[in-house]
Amino acid sequence: MNQTTDRLTVGVDLGGTNLRIGLVDYSGAVIEVHEQSSIGTADELIEIIVQKINAWGSNNTIQSVGVGVAGMIDYEGVVHYAPNLPEFAGVPLQPLLAQRLEHPVVVDNDANMAAWGEVNHGAAQGYDAALVITLGTGIGGGVIVGGQIYRGAHGFAAEVGHWQFDPAGPLCACGGRGHWEAMASGSALGRMAQEQAAAGNAPALLALVDGDAHSLTGHHVVQALATSDEVAQSIWTQFTRAVGVGLAGLINLFDPSVVVISGGLVVLGEVLLNPIASVVAEEIEGSQYRFKVQILPAVLGDQAGLVGAAAMARDLVP
Ligand SMILES: [Zn+2]
Incomplete structure (x- = not known):
C-alpha cells in the first residue's frame, strides 16, 4: 500500500x-x-x-x-x-x-x-530550531525547538506579538500598549499610513483612497512603494525596522537556524526580506561573532x- x-x-x-x-x-x-x-x-x-x-x-x-x-x-x-x-x-x-x-x-x-x-x-523543512512568524492582521508565531512545537507549561507559549516594543506606542488588539503586533503587523503598516495621511504628509497615499485616510491599509503602502513614493518608502523603512528589531530579540531568545516569514506581504520578496535582514544584522547580539540565521519566505501561503x-x-x- x-x-x-x-x-x-x-x-x-x-x-x-x-x-x-x-x-x-x-x-x-x-x-x-x-x-x-x-x-x-x-x-x-x-x-x-x-x-x-x-x-x-x-x-x-x-x-x-x-x-x-x-x-x-x-x-x-x-x-x-x-x-x-x-x-x-x-x-x-x-x-x-x-x-x-x-x-x-x-x-x-x-x-x-x-x-x-x-x-x-514548507520552508522550515529539515530544521530542528526554527521560528515561523506570520505578519498579518496581527502577528502569529510558532517556535520549533528540538523539532517539536514549543508550547510552554499551559499551551500558551509563542504569543510572539504580545510584548511591549514601545511603552509610548499605540494600543494593541489585546489591550496592551505598544506591543510588537501593534508596531509591526500588516495592520500596523496601515495605521502608519493613516497617521501620515491625517497629518497631511501623504498626498500620493491619499489619492489611492479618494482622500479617505481611514480606509488606508498596508496594501496601499505597498502600492505606493511600487511608484517610488517617498512617504511610502519612509513608512516602509520604519515598518521593516520594527519587524527586524523584534525578530532580533526573538533570535537572541531562541537561536534558531531559520526564521520563516509568512503572511500576505511575503509576495514582495526581497523588498520585505532584505531590509528586515539588515536590521536583524545590526540589532542582534554579537552580530559579527555568531552563525548567520537565514530569513526565508514561507511557501505554503x-x-x-x-x-x-x-x-x-x-x-x-x-
Ligand atoms: Zn498585545
Whole structure:
C-alpha cells in the first residue's frame, strides 16, 4: 500500500476572518478544500467539519482530524481566549469534537499549526530550531525547538506579538500598549499610513483612497512603494525596522537556524526580506561573532494552517 496516497487526514484552520477545511495526504498535498468566511460558534464549526468528513470520507480513508483556532488553546484543547472569535472563549473544543467524530482529533493554536505546516512541508523543512512568524492582521508565531512545537507549561507559549516594543506606542488588539503586533503587523503598516495621511504628509497615499485616510491599509503602502513614493518608502523603512528589531530579540531568545516569514506581504520578496535582514544584522547580539540565521519566505501561503493541522493529526494514529 502506498501510504502517501492512501492515507489522508483532515486539517481545519479557523482564523478571525476565514475558515478553511482541507483533505490532505501524507505528502502535504491538498486533495480537497472548502473555504468560507469565518463562523461564529463552536456548534456551527462542528457541524461543518462533520459534514465535510461525511462527504469526503465516503470515497477516502480519513485517519484523523487536526483543528487550528486563532486563540489561546490549552493541552486539553480548551479555548481560553480568542479575541477575534469571542464565542469560542471557554469552549472545550477538542472534547466536543471527539464526541461527534469517529476519528482521533487534535486542537491547537492556528499559528502553531501554520508553523507545523512549514516544518513538515514548507520552508522550515529539515530544521530542528526554527521560528515561523506570520505578519498579518496581527502577528502569529510558532517556535520549533528540538523539532517539536514549543508550547510552554499551559499551551500558551509563542504569543510572539504580545510584548511591549514601545511603552509610548499605540494600543494593541489585546489591550496592551505598544506591543510588537501593534508596531509591526500588516495592520500596523496601515495605521502608519493613516497617521501620515491625517497629518497631511501623504498626498500620493491619499489619492489611492479618494482622500479617505481611514480606509488606508498596508496594501496601499505597498502600492505606493511600487511608484517610488517617498512617504511610502519612509513608512516602509520604519515598518521593516520594527519587524527586524523584534525578530532580533526573538533570535537572541531562541537561536534558531531559520526564521520563516509568512503572511500576505511575503509576495514582495526581497523588498520585505532584505531590509528586515539588515536590521536583524545590526540589532542582534554579537552580530559579527555568531552563525548567520537565514530569513526565508514561507511557501505554503494561506494553506499553511490547514496543511499543518492535517500534519499534526497524523501523529494521532500509529
Ligand atoms: Zn498585545
